[in-house]
Amino acid sequence: MTAYLVTIFVFFLISLLLAQSFNLAFGLGRLFNLAHISSYAIGAYSAAILTLDYGQNPAAAVVLGAILSAALSLLVGGVSLRLSDDHFAVGTLAFSALICAILINWRSLTKGVLGISGIPRPIIWGVDAQSDAVFATGLSIIVLALLWAVRVIFSSSFGAALKAQGESPAALAAIGTSSAKIKMTALAAAAVLASVAGSAFAFFVGFIDPSSFNFAELSSALAIVILGGPGSFWGAIFGAVLIAVIPEALRFVDIPDSILGPGRQIIFAMVIFSVLLMRRGKAFRKLRRV
Amino acid sequence: MDAIGQLVINSLVSGSIYALASLGLALSYGFLRILNFAHGQLMMAGAYAFLFGFSALNLGIPGAGIFAAAASAILSWILLKAFVRPFADCTPIAAFVSTLSFGIILENLIAIVFGPNSRAIDLGYLPESVDLGIGRASYLEIIIFLTAIGLFAVLRIIESRTILGVSVRAAAEAGENAEALGVDSELLSGVIFILGGLAAALAGVFVGLENSIGPSMGASYTMKAFAAIVLGGLGSARGAIVGSLVLGFAENFAIGLDLGALSLPSGYRDAFSSGFVLLLLLVKPEGFLGRRGRAI
Numbered sequence: 001m002t003a004y005l006v007t008i009f010v011f012f013l014i015s016l017l018l019a020q021s022f023n024l025a026f027g028l029g030r031l032f033n034l035a036h037i038s039s040y041a042i043g044a045y046s047a048a049i050l051t052l053d054y055g056q057n058p059a060a061a062v063v064l065g066a067i068l069s070a071a072l073s074l075l076v077g078g079v080s081l082r083l084s085d086d087h088f089a090v091g092t093l094a095f096s097a098l099i100c101a102i103l104i105n106w107r108s109l110t111k112g113v114l115g116i117s118g119i120p121r122p123i124i125w126g127v128d129a130q131s132d133a134v135f136a137t138g139l140s141i142i143v144l145a146l147l148w149a150v151r152v153i154f155s156s157s158f159g160a161a162l163k164a165q166g167e168s169p170a171a172l173a174a175i176g177t178s179s180a181k182i183k184m185t186a187l188a189a190a191a192v193l194a195s196v197a198g199s200a201f202a203f204f205v206g207f208i209d210p211s212s213f214n215f216a217e218l219s220s221a222l223a224i225v226i227l228g229g230p231g232s233f234w235g236a237i238f239g240a241v242l243i244a245v246i247p248e249a250l251r252f253v254d255i256p257d258s259i260l261g262p263g264r265q266i267i268f269a270m271v272i273f274s275v276l277l278m279r280r281g282k283a284f285r286k287l288r289r290v
Numbered sequence: 291m292d293a294i295g296q297l298v299i300n301s302l303v304s305g306s307i308y309a310l311a312s313l314g315l316a317l318s319y320g321f322l323r324i325l326n327f328a329h330g331q332l333m334m335a336g337a338y339a340f341l342f343g344f345s346a347l348n349l350g351i352p353g354a355g356i357f358a359a360a361a362s363a364i365l366s367w368i369l370l371k372a373f374v375r376p377f378a379d380c381t382p383i384a385a386f387v388s389t390l391s392f393g394i395i396l397e398n399l400i401a402i403v404f405g406p407n408s409r410a411i412d413l414g415y416l417p418e419s420v421d422l423g424i425g426r427a428s429y430l431e432i433i434i435f436l437t438a439i440g441l442f443a444v445l446r447i448i449e450s451r452t453i454l455g456v457s458v459r460a461a462a463e464a465g466e467n468a469e470a471l472g473v474d475s476e477l478l479s480g481v482i483f484i485l486g487g488l489a490a491a492l493a494g495v496f497v498g499l500e501n502s503i504g505p506s507m508g509a510s511y512t513m514k515a516f517a518a519i520v521l522g523g524l525g526s527a528r529g530a531i532v533g534s535l536v537l538g539f540a541e542n543f544a545i546g547l548d549l550g551a552l553s554l555p556s557g558y559r560d561a562f563s564s565g566f567v568l569l570l571l572l573v574k575p576e577g578f579l580g581r582r583g584r585a586i
Contacts, residue, residue, distance in 0.1 A: 030381070030383065032383050032386060032387075079568060079571060079572055080571070083571060085381065085382045085383060086323075086325050086382055087571060089325065089327075089382075089383075089386050090325065090516050090520070090567060090571075091567065091568060091571045093327075093513065093516075093564075094513065094516070094563075094564035094565075094567040094568050094571075095564070095568065097509070097510070097513050097560075097561060097563075097564040098561050098564045098565060098568070100561075101557070101558055101560065101561030101564070102561075104557060105555055105557040105558055105561075214509075215509060216394065216397075219390075219391075219394055222387065222390075226387065258402075258405070258406070259402050262397075262398035262399075262401045262402045262406075263398070263402070265394055265397075265398040266394070266395050266398045266399065268394070269390075269391040269392075269394035269395045269398075270391070270395065272387060272388075272390075272391040273373070273388055273391040273392070273395075276377075276384060276387055276388055276391070277376055277388075280376060280377055280379075280380050280384055284377070284380035284381050284383060284384035
């Protein structure tokens with residue numbers, strides 16, 4: 001039972017980090033970046049490939065993955081940020097599909113659909129995270145530190161500017177602030193956080209394949225952010241708790257595995273839709289054009 | 291030369307399927323300015339409805355066709371009424387997210403009911419093929435091509451010769467003014483959504499007959515349909531058909547042409563449309579559907 005709870009807790013931490021990073025770009029900045037899941041994938045694959053094939057130490061692998069994710073998010077941003085909302089979503093969706101195709105097809109690097117197995121648990125500063133409890137403790141510290149950083153961003157002047165460009169780009173332009181730079185920074189910061197979450201996932205599970213990083217995986221992050229209210233730091237934490245707990249309740253009902261997976265997805269989608277419907281007047285009201 | 295001729299035939303067939311698949315997306319964007327992220331799932335569900343009607347209910351081909359049409363019409367209606375309409379006064383993001391969630395629900399329901407694996411729709415006929423001079427095509431492939439051509443001819447006539455076509459254009463161009471003059475845009479959007487859903491379902495059935503269908507096929511077809519309407523340059527049926535043909539040719543030639551070391555591995559087939567979208571957005575960032583009022 002304790003082992004089960006520790007496992008749940010680790011997945012909770014990972015999904016919280018992923019959701020909070022999505023909350024930064026989408027919730028606060030209204031950047032509906034569907035390629036966000038690609039950063040998570042790059043974090044996971046970097047952790048696996050750099051430690052297994054290139055003998056890098058885990059910490060370096062995580063950092064390199066984060067840098068790579070940030071670089072890619074700048075590419076995504078460079079192409080997509082010039083676009084309107086509609087086209088931004090389509091462009092970033094195209095990016096995520098492309099990354100997914102690369103994960104499946106670049107077999108010499110990613111082992112394709114077979115996935116990469118045997119990713120070792122990291123030993124960082126002499127601490128061996130072989131046991132789940134140690135891993136959970138270590139990850140808690142890292143996630144707490146990163147969440148603190150997110151909290152700082154949320155309440156900083158940068159956070160306010162990010163929120164402002166989402167709500168009224170014209171007003172921001174009027175006071176002479178460039179929204180492009182703000183959006184790029186937000187995308188990169190979100191990518192770094194998502195990448196770390198992905199690395200944690202790879203190290204914890206020890207096995208990754210492209211199916212863990214397709215678009216559907218973003219639905220839990222989306223559910224968490226929408227549930228907590230887009231742009232709300234504490235809301236996302238509350239959402240993450242609910243989204244971690246609800247599907248686990250399914251486990252105690254006698255449902256076969258073949259239904260459990262899709263069932264979870266359906267629950268997430270229903271949560272997203274119903275909360276969206278209830279809050280549509282508040283969180284998503286149409287902006288006044290200036 | 292033979293290889294090229296065959297590629298041309300294959301491209302026309304894929305292009306026809308993409309045209310049917312993207313019609314609804316083009317129409318709904320042209321008319322409602324809504325990007326429907328569940329369009330591929332609508333197509334997938336239509337194909338499964340046909341499969342269910344044919345193999346499980348033994349309705350025969352016409353019966354299964356009617357069953358699938360009814361199912362897609364109902365699903366399109368639900369999508370419009372519950373997942374698009376309520377967000378008419380919100381930022382576009384709300385409708386993206388809500389149509390996305392509809393797609394996720396549909397995809398996973400189908401996976402639960404029919405299983406996650408791909409399957410072909412088998413009508414019990416062997417696909418006979420004929421020699422067209424430049425290559426071979428099965429009767430099915432000829433039917434697919436003719437259906438696409440026929441449907442767009444019909445749409446063309448609807449657009450220019452009927453009250454429906456004129457109303458759609460009026461509502462798309464003038465919105466509230468057209469409503470004031472008695473155009474029921476609520477009804478029109480229903481007609482447009484259902485029409486698009488039916489075309490998508492037909493495309494799905496064709497994919498099932500030609501290859502196979504699976505619950506997760508939707509996302510890649512949504513992407514292909516986006517690519518087609520991006521390429522087409524307009525949120526219009528005409529743009530969609532041109533874009534679909536270009537995509538069909540580009541995809542088949544990029545994968546099929548033997549360029550030695552430069553050949554694109556066939557695994558990238560579905561990614562091709564994504565790459566295309568990105569390239570186009572890079573070249574033409576102001577967007578693809580520039581003009582309003584070209585709903586058909």
